Amino acid sequence: MSTGGYQGPTADFTPTGFGSDSPETSSRNGASASVINPPLFAADYKRHEDLKSMLDSSKDGQKREAMKLIIGMVAKGKDCADLFPAVVKNVVSKDSEIKKLVYVYLVRYAEEQQDLALLSISTFQKGLKDPNQLIRASALRVLSSIRVPIIAPIMMLAIKESVTDMSPFVRKTAAHAIPKLFSLDPELKDELVEVIEKLLKDQTTLVAGSVVMAFETVCPDRIDMIHKNYRKLCNLLVDVDEWGQVMIINMLTRYARTQFANPNQEEVAEDAPFYGEKKKKKKKPKKKKGYTMDPDHRLLLKNAKPLLQSRNAAVVMGVAQLYHHVAPRNEFGIIVKPLIRLLKGHVETQAIVLSNIATISADRCAMFEPYLKSFYIHSSDPTNIRLLKLDIIANVAGESSIHTILREFRTYISSPDKQFAAATIEAIGRVACSISEVTETCLHGLMSLLSHKSENVVAQSVVVIKKLLQLHPKQNKDLIDQVARLADSVTVPMAKASILWLVGEYCSLVPKMGPDVLRKAAKNFVNESDIVKLQTVNLAAKLVLSNPKQTRLLCDYVLSLAKYDQNYDIRDNPVSSLNGLFLQGEETALSKYAKKILLAPKPAPVLESAFKDRIHWQLGSLSHAVNSEATGYMALSDFPAEPPDPSVRNVEDDSWWGKTKEKKKNLHGDSDSEASNFYSSISGSDVSGSDNEGSEEGSGSESESGEESEEEEEEEGETSSDEEDALEKLKKRFGKKIEVSDSEESEEESEEEEEEESSEEESETETSSDEEEETPRRSAIAKPKVAAGKTAKSSALKPTAAASPRRSEEPSLLDFDGWDSVTASTPNSAPLNSYPISTATAVPGASTNLLQPLTNQMAALATSSPSSSASSAPPSTKPFTQEIISAVHTPKKTYDLLNRITGNGLAVTYHFCRRSHITSSKMVAIDVTFQNCGDSTLSGIRTGSPQLQSGMRMSSDVNIKALTAGTSQTVTVGIDFNDTLQPAKFEISVAPGKRYPVQIDPLVGELLRPMSVSEDKFMALKDKLTGMHENISKLSVAVSPASLQPAVLEVANMAPVATTTKSNMQRYAAVTSTGNLPVLLTIVCAEDTKIVVNCEKMVFNSMLAKAVKESLV
Amino acid sequence: MLDNGYPLATESNVLKELIKPPSLVRSVVHTITGESKLANVSSTLPTGQLSNVPWRRTGVKYANNEIFLDLIEELDVIIDKSGTTIVAEVQGKIQANSRLSGMPDLTLSFMNPRLLDDVSFHPCVRYKRWESERVLSFIPPDGPFRLLSYQISSQSNVALPLYVTPQFSFSGGSGKFEVKVGPKQTMGKVVEDVKLVVPMPSCVTNVNPTSTYGMPSYDPVSRTVTWNIGKLQTQKYMSMNGSVTMTSGEAPESNPTIMVEFKISQLAVSGLKVSRLDIYGEKFKPFKE
Secondary structure, three states, X not given: OOHHHHHHHHHHHXXXXXXXXXXXXXXXXXXXXXXXXXXXXXXXXXXXXXXXXXXXOOOHHXXXXXXXXXXXXXXXXXXXXXXXXXXXHHHHOOOHHHHHHHHHHHHHHOOOOHHHHHHHHHHHHHHOOOOOHHHHHHHHHHHHHOOOHHHHHHHHHHHHHHHOOOOHHHHHHHXXXXXXXXXXXXXXHHHHHHHHHXXXXXXXXXXXXXXXXXHHHHOOOOHHHOHHHHHHHHHHHXXXXXXXXXXXXXXXHHHHHHHOOOOOHHHHHHOOOHHHHHHHHHHOOHHHHOOOOOHHHHHHHHHHHHXXXXXXXXXXXXXXXHHHXXXXXXXXXXXXXXXXXXXXXXXXXXXXXXXXXXXXXXXXXXHHHHHHHHHOXXXXXXXXXXXHHHHHHHHHOOOOOHHHHHHHHHHHHOOXXXXXXXXXXXXXXXXXXXXXHHHHHHHHHHHHHOOOXXXXXXXXXHHHHHHHXXXXXXXXXXXXXXXXXXXXXXXXXXXXXHHHHHHHHOOOOOOOHHHHHHHHHHHOHHHOOHHHHHHHHHHHHHHHHHOHHHHHHHHHHXXXXXXXXXXXXXXXXXXXXXXXXXXXXXXXXXXXHHHHHHOOOOOOOOOOOOOHHHHHOOOOOHHHHHOOOOOOOOOOOOOOOOOOOHHHHOOOHHHXXXXXXXXOOOOHHHHHHHHHHHHHHHHHHHHHHHHHOOOOOHHHHXXXXXXXXXHHHHHHHHHOOHHHHHHHHHHHHHHHHHHHHHHHHHHHHOOOOHHHOOHHHHHHHOOOHHHHHHHHHHHXXXXXXXXXXXXXXXXXXXXXXXXXXXXXXXXXOOOHHHHHHHHHHHHHOHHHHOOOOOOHHHOHHHHHHHOOOOOHHHHHHHHHOHHHHHHHOOHHHOOOOOOEOOOOOOOOOOEEEEOOOOXXXXXXXXXXXXXXXXXXXXXXXXXXXXXXXXXXXXXXXXXXXXXOOOOOEEOOOOEEEEEOOOOEEEEEXXXXXXXXXXXEEXXXXXXXXXXXXXXXXXXXXXXXXEEOOOHHHHHHHHHHOOHHHEEEXXXXXXXXXXXXXXXXXXXXXXXXXXXXXXXOEEEEEEEEOOOOOEEEEEEEEOOOEEEEEEOOOHHHHHHHHHHHHHHHO | OEEOOEEOOOOHHHHHHHEOOOOHHHHHHHHHHOOHHHHXXXXXXXXXHHOOOOOOOOOOOOOOOEEEEEEEEEEEEEEOOOOOEEEEEXXXXXXXXXXXXXXXXXXXXXOOHHHOOOEEEOOOEOHHHHHHHOEXXXXXXXXXXXXXXXXXXXXXXXXXXXEEEEEEEXXXXXXXXXXXXXXXXXXXXXXXXXXXXXXXXXXXXXXXEEEOOOEEEEEOOOOEEEEEEEOOOOOOOEXXXXXXXXXXXXXXXXXXXXXXEEXXXXXXXXXXXXXXXXXEOOOOOOOOO
16 A cells, blocks of 8 residues: 555645645554554555545545544544545535534644645635534634634634624634634734624523633623623523533622622721621621622622532532622621532542632631531541641631540541641641630640650651740740650651750740750750751750850850851851850850840741631632642732722613603603613523523523512612612512513524614614514514503502593504503502402493404403403503404303302302403403302402412402302402413401312413414414424324314414415414413314424423313314 | 533533443444444534533433432441541432433422432522422433432431441551451341451551451552452351561551441432422323333
């Protein structure tokens, strides 16, 4: 097999530059193959030849097979570089599978063969326009992975283009490409920053993590770009992928440190010890100091909290450091448990976590005290972990736990691990130092260790004892004496030096010991190690000052030995020269002060954690782990004394809202989508996040959280600045409205992120056909809701307003004044759930006026059941919209709520009346009929104490003063089931203290509101709800199309879609009552009936399909 | 999978979809069909990345729809010389193996969720639901995965099912030891895979362990005596004794620490119990619930 043979085609293919590359790679290939597996040598070459011919063949199948083989070889680590030209040719292949494989190959080899790779670039540019998002993404990835400086402009263009791509996956890849391009050509920074700014606006979880990563590598100092996206990032946090979470948390920590006021201001100012702080804090309520946490600051902490439950140690660590650096001290406690959980991970994780805990615990010891036992050393721990744990135990030890700790330490000392035992003794010293109560005990314990068998233990004990004795030398005279006696027996230099120093320092306390110790030390001087020699000289000097009579000669001897010592340190020791001076008997200036210099009182050493000094590093960072600044480390700035203007984080529309608060009625068309935009930055995206997950309870729990945050913000808003106050009020005011449009948005979000921009911009700039289709629909659905919210409010605000519908004939979107006043008339009927029929019937006169554009069915319904006319008037029947219409059919079926036997004569039934409820369009209206079947009058019938799942709501309670025997009364009750199928439980009570717990079980078909759409629209919607949002079930029975419609309408409150084509196919559309999510039902009648349900709520899908199926059988 | 150093996909299911892990069956198939090892590489990119549930691959289909949940608890205990328990910690995890078609939405509830106060979840679990209702609601990944892990500390009275009484005596250049093992409160369960590891002090040069049951062995490199007992017999008297040779003059400062491992199946120390598992969102009938 000659190499020349297969170089031929490559030479054809690349006119320049390749010649030098190719032989090198091929020979490398040959060599490696022969070394690893000689018999394969020939086979490999043959394979390459074969592969080439396969790649050159005209059949896609063969090419695909060849590419698979090549990628297989790449995956196995075999060099396939020589196939490069043959593979590159196939980059133009039409087959997407081949294309993908070629891309994979290029990512691997493009960097090695840059010149050849250039040939493929035009294909990538084409690939960037491929309809398949995976191809687009990988084209971009490969393009950005080719490190050829000349193509930087092309990359820039490609990135710019991909940033506006429809697919979030492609945008994510674009974000990844940014740092690659930045490292290739740093001069493009400005342009890249612009791109990042654009990407930061993205609303999808997929992109968020990656773009923050790009931000951190390219322009971490441009914190101003974060302002507008801050709230969004906080809200998306939970749903971002793990590594993205780490990135975002770290970035937001930095952000928070620059933008918010220090939550621990008081403490810093007072600079009191930790225990003290705690008490003081309790005494001083926050208001006194005037510190209120910025709602955004709170938002970050709140949203980061659930991440402590992540399985990824990096995420938990990230949140922990966030809380450490940003949270108020009293909230810090929640991170303790998760951190301790991490200790069960790998040794490497343990080491990092422990070193961080060590740093934290040096500062906030009380936090970890309850978990002390988690830091006990296991026999399987490696030494570095043991040392870290010891450090933490010593940090954490408090008065209550000290005795168990000391017992534990005693066991550790006998460990065969010398380093560990020594560290334990040091830890004992630290504990003794910090807790004065046990200093004595520890000291005695350590003294007993002096007779320990192990030399090391003794030596270390001496060193620690020396330090401890320095604390209270006077009281421990006898101990010093005892230690001094050890001077001959101890051989470890450090220990011996310590003893000598101790004797010298406290020679006045043990006057008899000094000369004797010195004598022995002098005797052995030449054999000692340097440190002991130094201390001997020191001791001699000190003694001669205090007791010249006995020691002068000895001192002379020692000094003369030292003078000729080999070690220049000892020779030149200032002490020796100093002594040399005054020992000659002359009174020099120095000798006068000799005593002061040598025997000056020295401060006791402070024994503290080795991790204390790491406190200034950002926790969890590499710099913290190695305790020196790593490249790219960005120090956390201190909290600003005066926090910057918080309004910078408001999305533009906020301020707009504030200004036009008065005018909003006139501008309502615009403000609607503004509102949704604005709100999504507070809680909206949260909703969307988990809706995307397709969770059945998604919007339930999420919207609850949305409310929560709203509440919280409201509370805080009260104490914050006026400006914020105003904002909060606005929020409160428009809370309902915003919530509605918000959920509407979440539905579309997955397809169209661009829509987030303000609506003016939207209509002007966005021209894609898809968008155009979406926008009107959205506004159409959302607006009536606005009306609903608005009217509910206005009715509450001005209950006495007169009923004067002005422009009922023209259903204009701007017609708010008229609309307000109409519904303002309903206050009579709004609380009127409880006084049914009689008073409510007064209203229809006014409201039918307005309801002229109502559909025929509705009108028929209104007249046929007068009892319902009161509540059929509510705004949510929407004369405005073409889409949500009133019920096409109302089932007659009633359900028992309370049996007349159990109810002692009171029978209660309910019936889904398929009207919108008067107070909120989200509520499902239910007619509840109370019937007195007994013989006596029942009085004081009430409903109350509802037990509802979170997110569910019930309208005001029923209160029937009296119900005479044999009569019945119907009351409309509204329940917002929050798009779940949870039962609404409540109690019915009858006057003399009787209570009956009852529950209303929602039927899936009743949680809908019919929507009238065109067939095209229906199909467009359906196309978006595929995959897991689709439920297909089959019925083996054939159903005649004629009988189909009544059956379906009986179980589901949907509207049939007018069909033009196939007659055996029927379509129905509706929206869910709370979330306004479209629900689409398609029934195909053939030999067997096929039922297809599309809805974002998967529970709806399956339950509705089931219900329809049952109705058809 | 990394892109320019940034983790792109770390979910094992996604990675397995990209490159299938080698298995015996597959290698047999390859040998027979002569397809060579290359079919291990999937030719399609994982579509899961694009969806909102990146951990689950799309288009899963099984004939038998089943999911296995293994509740595994590990007990870490430190016992001092006198036999008192100093620390007892329970770490548990639920290891699941999902073999369910389509996009099932599962809800797992516990009899006593209060036990779990510090938990970490697989990303598929919905935090909010756990916070509010203490049930695990999730769309599982396909195949084996760890659903959650938890830690229960300060378990005050963990009844250990066995006892170990060691006796060591070192004098001069030699020593003797005897270790007895026997069952305590086993609660009717079988204690399996009992294994004792005794790391000897560094001055020990050789150990000759013998035992009444099982085969103890001494590894001179790591200086450890390992005694694999296997199933703990209730009737038999089990002890290991032996003599120790040491470099003369040195006596170990303390007795060695003994590490004991054992396994009990069908028992959760913490008492955590799964009450039910509901499947929503898919039509199929689970093979076994």
